[in-house]
Amino acid sequence: MKIYEYLIKKIQDTGTRHVFGIQGDYVLNFYEKLCKSPLTVINTCDEQGAGFAADAYARITGFGVVCVTYGVGGLKLANTTAQAFAELSPVLVISGAPGISERKGNPLLHHKVRSFETQINVFREMTSVQAVLDDPKTAASEIDRVINAIHRTKRPGYIELPRDMVQAEINESHNTVEKKELYIDKTETNKALQKVLSMIDKAKNPIIIAGVETHRFGMQDLLLKLIEHSGISFVTGVLSKSVFSENHPQFLGVYAGAMTPDNIREKVEGSDCVIAIGPLITDISTGIFTHNIDHKNAIVLMQDKLFIEGDIYSGIDMRNLIKQMADTIPEKKLPEKEIKRHMLDPFIPEKNKEVTMERFISCLNTFLNDDITIIAEPGDPLFASLDLEVHAKNGFLSCSYYASLGFSVPASVGVELADPNKRPIVLVGDGSFQMTGMEISVAARYGLSPIVIVLNNGGYGTFRPMVDGEFNDILEWRYAEVVKVIGSGKGFKVSNEEELVSALIKAKNNNTAPTIIDVKIGKYDCSKRLRSLTDKLKKSVK
């Protein structure tokens, strides 16, 4: 068996069916093999688009692959891979590279920066595991090591494939690397369980915050069992929105410190026992650290640690702990009937009324169903949509912590390929659309049908409440005309509520090609959530 065969086989073993990327001469021979394999290559417009698409794909399927050439391809993935690292997205980056035999004498080969190690050094900063397949004897075990680590850490890994190694014969009898698992301390886990149970038992109004790790580490079903068995109400965080269907009767809303509607905020911060399961505690998730939760009332369970009453328990088996909690907590913690979840206002379009962010969200809300995945770009597209009532589990996707602009349009390609039964609706600002929006071309090429809604407020509206200036302005594009450039799909320009409803209906019916809806929003209009966030943020900006 050859290196390329082993690598392709191992990718297939993860369940992955697609590889995103752009070729180049250092990876051409591997691309030729990829194209002849059962894997499907998806060419994006720019490598950046491939990185974002693979990230989104990985968030849906549990594994994503992006494959590019050396230097000019690999380094274009620095930002997208950093995002996957920061937000626990299991992406395998494969980069072609100069052959080992070509590197002798350290010549200046094209795409080289400082040395042949430059690229791997960069990826050390943003992947959990790296390997250069420079030796056929160890190549198979190196591939195993990288893929196992990606699965274990849910963070990206890097494989560099020198082009003269693609067809090298591997060592068939390689010792399969033993899968490293996280260290688990059973005694500590049991001690922690007793403490947790006793605290919950005493609690009068406990609440669960379902965090993003429950999704990444595949514990949604377990946690749901705990929630339903105990009857405890739950909220999610910004990054974990839609970790369960938001139609669930025990769901209250998305909590993010001061950036939270009052009724949800009171419920969380007034609780005498906040049980946070797998949260990523960031500035964004806490509304710039405005979460007002007394740590004496908090249980914070993370992948391998538990924080409770000021103590830290290490070596915790998160999965087992949730399971035992579900089995042990008595069925007495029923949801409080008197506190309702935060609901959006009903939406009836008004003639000739300009669209605002808040009204746009109320309108979009009426279009949601089980088959739609919302992809919200960082900024107000994200903050405004936190109150959308997402029907489907995992039906809302955003990069709300690392928050790279340019994510959402290429992400829609990854989402629709990962699950063809889902229809992506992209909410993207006009500034972000100008970064990577042309990746909608990829959707057109491969017969996908995302609905891309450009929330067009004439620039970087998220920054305007902090510091405004002409650097927040952009050239106004005719976004709906983009479909003419790519020769496929439908474009709509919307300037009032009736047109918005009409465009959304037509978009829904245009289900074999992309749709772009250019929604004109006031330059200074924004959601309440954004306003409360920027009130905090602007203090750091001055």
Added chain:
Amino acid sequence: MKIYEYLIKKIQDTGTRHVFGIQGDYVLNFYEKLCKSPLTVINTCDEQGAGFAADAYARITGFGVVCVTYGVGGLKLANTTAQAFAELSPVLVISGAPGISERKGNPLLHHKVRSFETQINVFREMTSVQAVLDDPKTAASEIDRVINAIHRTKRPGYIELPRDMVQAEINESHNTVEKKELYIDKTETNKALQKVLSMIDKAKNPIIIAGVETHRFGMQDLLLKLIEHSGISFVTGVLSKSVFSENHPQFLGVYAGAMTPDNIREKVEGSDCVIAIGPLITDISTGIFTHNIDHKNAIVLMQDKLFIEGDIYSGIDMRNLIKQMADTIPEKKLPEKEIKRHMLDPFIPEKNKEVTMERFISCLNTFLNDDITIIAEPGDPLFASLDLEVHAKNGFLSCSYYASLGFSVPASVGVELADPNKRPIVLVGDGSFQMTGMEISVAARYGLSPIVIVLNNGGYGTFRPMVDGEFNDILEWRYAEVVKVIGSGKGFKVSNEEELVSALIKAKNNNTAPTIIDVKIGKYDCSKRLRSLTDKLKKSVK
């Protein structure tokens, strides 16, 4: 004086008038100051575009600045900065960053990857100098140190500006950092000079290869004096094309190993004394190491080293050596009259004849003048255009060594702002245009008038002669329609030679807005130079 004032002043002192970039909350307060300063901020569509524009700007003016936010901005510049490093382009990267006071306790602030050092660690790989302005007492000397090193090395430098330091008062009495200079050994330089002179004296048919370092280190005038005084004919390399006007009577053409027209190749490789001044000896510049020059006949002078007859002289003062050669070489080495430079065929358009790369170049050649700068994207746009007769000194720009696709359209923005008297003509493949071509929007916004010629052969034509497959195909865009999206400029679709001439004439007259010309080329058509290069390259690809 505050840190931001000192930094802006020092940028102005370099002669720079423009700063490219996109803001973000970690750099918002510095952006506000920048916009109120005499510097002009140029917002691109994506940070990648800003990086390429600043690189091109630096190649024209000798200093470029790109300014972005932390993480999501900075890491998008990894590839563009790597290119600037590899090809000696003096770019200053300024990144905003979380405030020093915000970093206490190592919180998860948005845009953070692994640690607060991730980004600077990445930039260590692709810049010659780095500084975090975390201390007002040293900030001024750190700024000096970075800017001096950029000037000295002609490679990029990195400044990270925590947002709570922007308004901090600097130490006024800071000791200005002494400018480090390269070590120079006068004795060695003199010894080297004698050796060089004696070798040239014995030579019957010497030839000069003018390399890229003569441009980067400002030695073009000195070298021209040597050329004209000695009467020795010269060629340039791929990266140094147009280092002198190609109308110069002693200019023969561009030499690149086997990728060279026969008459030039014979002249160079048949010389008994090849004097290479400041070359970058790469796989591309040598036609994949097919240069057939006997090192016994070669003098290779680089920034601080001289290679001659197998010896290396270090600590060489390149500038002084060229000067002394010009002063000392007797005026006897007249150009050989019998060998003419390589000339393009004359061009008379034929009716209904499809455009080929070779004929396209012959046609474009008739449109060149002193005021045009050609920007050639890597791949066949570059290789085919090596035989263009560029009138203006520095009138041809390409990233022919690092060779990142996506460079040329954003580069045109940098070129036209660097010298408003120059009209950029961009030669870009359709694959590359899909990466960053929408940056033409920036030209429209700021009233620039590049002529962007999309050489549309249905995909990545440069790779087809090596390995072909559907990964080389792309979705066909209607490139001329892009002007409708950006709402400015003119677009033309060209499918035969007459239409090409007509579109070029109209483009030339459209001098206040961008032009896009979509030139249909056969899927497998390419230039002779590319064919000879890919014949070599494909051996490494199998």
